[in-house]
Amino acid sequence: MPTCTTCHTKWSWKQTFKKSFTLDTGMTCPHCGEKQYLTSKSRKRNSFTVFIIPLILLVSLVFDISVVLRIVLIFSAAIVMFVTYPFFIELSEKEEPLW
Numbered sequence: 001m002p003t004c005t006t007c008h009t010k011w012s013w014k015q016t017f018k019k020s021f022t023l024d025t026g027m028t029c030p031h032c033g034e035k036q037y038l039t040s041k042s043r044k045r046n047s048f049t050v051f052i053i054p055l056i057l058l059v060s061l062v063f064d065i066s067v068v069l070r071i072v073l074i075f076s077a078a079i080v081m082f083v084t085y086p087f088f089i090e091l092s093e094k095e096e097p098l099w
């Protein structure tokens with residue numbers, strides 16, 4: 001779970017999850033109100049998860065998996081991604097360039 005770099009308080013899963021869905025690049029710490037940004041490392045890691053669903057589609061085409069099973073696989077992958085997302089977040093006090 002991410003820890004605020006200003007007040008060193010650990011964010012809860014719910015807080016992190018809620019903060020992740022803002023259009024703003026920065027997330028305000030629920031404890032001290034300071035702006036926190038995702039580190040470039042965690043942003044890069046998160047962008048890889050986007051490829052998981054096309055990968056499942058590809059695998060299901062190769063192995064001729066039924067449509068129902070394909071949908072179940074995609075849904076469970078999406079749920080796992082949502083649930084585990086806050087665990088992979090690292091915070092930084094300034095915005096880092098992606099590359």
Ligand SMILES: [Zn+2]
Binds near residue numbers: 004009029030033034
């Ligand atoms: Zn804080």
